[in-house]
Amino acid sequence: MTDLKERPEPEWERDATAQRCVWDDGAHMNEQPVIVLVEDDPNIADLVDMYLRQDGYRVYQAADGQRGLELVKTRAPRLVILDVGLPGAFDGLEVCKRLRAESDIPIIMLTARDDEIDRVLGLEMGADDYVTKPFSPRELVARVKAILRRAEATPRTPSIVTAGAVEVDLGRREARLEGTVIPLAVREFDLLAYLAENRGLALSRRQLLDGVWGQDWVGDERTVDVHVRQLRKKFGDALPLITVWGVGYRLD
Ligand code: CA
Secondary structure (H helix, E strand, C coil): CCCCCCCCCCHHHHHHHHHHHHHHCCCCCCCCCEEEEECCCHHHHHHHHHHHHHCCCEEEEECCHHHHHHHHHHHCCCEEEEECCCCCCCCHHHHHHHHHHHCCCCEEEEECCHHHHHHHHHCCCCCCEEEECCCCHHHHHHHHHHHHHHHHCCCCCCCEEEECCEEEECCCCEEEECCEECCCCHHHHHHHHHHHHCCCCCEEHHHHHHHHHCCCCCCCCHHHHHHHHHHHHHHHHHCCEEEECCCEEEEC
16 A cells, blocks of 8 residues: 555646647747645645645655656656654655755755754755645635746846856856856855855845845744855855854855
């Protein structure tokens, strides 16, 4: 008996897909963004699933980490929602670590307790956002949209900002260190881009949260510190990212 929870789509949806395929001939114009949802509590999973589908996402569910990793490989999702507490060999943190080892796919973690938030942030797993249970499915969907919008946004005036030996290419959404592209998670790039756009200005953690995570984002200012640590780890001294004591951060 497997606890696989990937379910067939409702009939109307299958019909719609079949029809589209005739007209689009495999083109991706009307393709629904795919989300992999890894959550072992069927009540939460089904509720989130329903809200995401209502918003036009295609959802694949997994009830454990191993199955979640498989689904990410086979379904090529645009985003992963990942519960921290999962049964089996891999908990959510382990799954997050494994995903991050190979890709910068956006990840939202679901946490049940405050001390899990510490672990999500503190272990620098590279998740892009987290939501604490109990949460409103609407809020989760809003975060999904915000992350995907940001991941796909192209600035109107693409430009490259150079800071130290690091080039931040806002148009291509790439950061290069001496010509080599450094892989960054979505939020890491967003933070770096925001600092680059405001180069030379000291920005408070609150300003950074508002600018990068959005004004409706509710969470801990330590999130900024964690992402700054990640950037420093990836670029080292080549990135002139300065701590402004009592304020926040500045990119020189
Ligand atoms: Ca759980």
